[in-house]
Structures are given as C-alpha cells and as structure tokens.
Amino acid sequence: MLEDKVLSRKILDVSWGLLVRMLGYKCEWYGRELIKVGTYFPSSKKCSNCGNVKKELKLSERTYNCNKCFVSLDRDHNAAENILKEGLGIKNKQG
Numbered sequence: 001m002l003e004d005k006v007l008s009r010k011i012l013d014v015s016w017g018l019l020v021r022m023l024g025y026k027c028e029w030y031g032r033e034l035i036k037v038g039t040y041f042p043s044s045k046k047c048s049n050c051g052n053v054k055k056e057l058k059l060s061e062r063t064y065n066c067n068k069c070f071v072s073l074d075r076d077h078n079a080a081e082n083i084l085k086e087g088l089g090i091k092n093k094q095g
Helices: 005-029 075-088
Strands: 063-065 072-074
Touching: 063 075, 072 075
Parallel strands: none
Antiparallel strands: 063 072
C-alpha cells in the first residue's frame, strides 16, 4: 500500500496523527503539556545562536554554518536547539 503515492501519504498522515494523539494522552496522564511546533518552522535553516535564516540549505550539508555570526554546529543539533527554543517560547539573541 505504501508504493501508491496518494495512498501512502494518507497512511503516513494517519500514523503521525495517531502518534500525536497518543503523546497527548500520555501527557495528560502524567500532568505534562504537549507543545507542537509548526510544520513549516525552519528548524534546520535557522541559526540557533543568532536567529539568522538561510534561504537555501541542501540536505547533503550536515553541518550548519551561519553566515552572520559564524557559528558552526551539527545540522541536527542546531535544529533540535531551535525546536526546543520555539517550544519554550525563547527568542534568539538578535531575532
């Protein structure tokens, strides 16, 4: 079923929806808050140090190098920092 492009997208959407629903249930159970970050939030393209957003970032680039503050981080670490800050409502130093 996952080979059919239209059907596979719908199946994967349902799977993510089920995961989010289960996380919400567990958060309620343990008295926690589930915070969702927007689908189009530029977590990989945004510098977690200064907030500068790159226009283009190839998937093959595994290190994030900021053109503004010259920080160099692992791409996934940078994205994780951005998602954490977005979820907690923390603003960047300059942005």
